[in-house]
Amino acid sequence: MAAVAGRTYPAVRFEIEPEAVTAFAAAIGADPAEGVPPTFAAVYSLGVTAPQLFGDDEAAVDFGKLLHAEQEFEWQRHPRVGETVVSRGRVASDMSRRGMRFVSFETATTDVQGAPLCTSRALFVIRS
């Protein structure tokens, strides 16, 4: 298997539509009137960039053997409903130990001017 630490993926733009926010808030028991729920970052940050990693033949991540082990989100500012955000994914580290592969995947999300909004850090464990 190829270790792909340091690999970066092209920026992805995503518009935070009101209907999507309302449906997401309802699913997690949040009040949609409070704006974009913090973990909607699972969609606008992690959700738009992780498929780039999973679809990368050279990264060779076997989705069927993948466990999402840890997740962290950090915000400088929460995006607004209707705002367009830009996310860039990067493989922060990629290590194998005792037959398990540990891929740390970091996504930096900014507003359209480039000001930071959110950083997502996901740890994926891939069983061999």
Added chain:
Amino acid sequence: MVTFTKDQIAAYAEASGDRNPIHLDDDFARSVGLPGVIAHGMLQMGILATVASEAAGGSDRLRRISVRFAGMVAPGDTVTFRAAPAGEGKLDLTAVNQKGEAVLTKSRAEFVA
């Protein structure tokens, strides 16, 4: 306290775009060694973040949240989500199922006043 249902898991799959069949299709889930469909870890984290946001005085005050996905949650499981103050601007978070098992561990949040 939240008792998970297939409908809620399906609603999260739709709302999040994560339509992995382990969350939606019992037969598929069993074919990969699971007891049946399971809830998304990110659904658990989303509910925990909602509880953390209330404790922080509003979701816009949340600055950081981290979790480790430690246990599976299936439809019918009841999980108690809690946020406890842990010093200035910090919360210790827990998510424990009806058997007393932590389903999320190493869970913390930070917020601004």
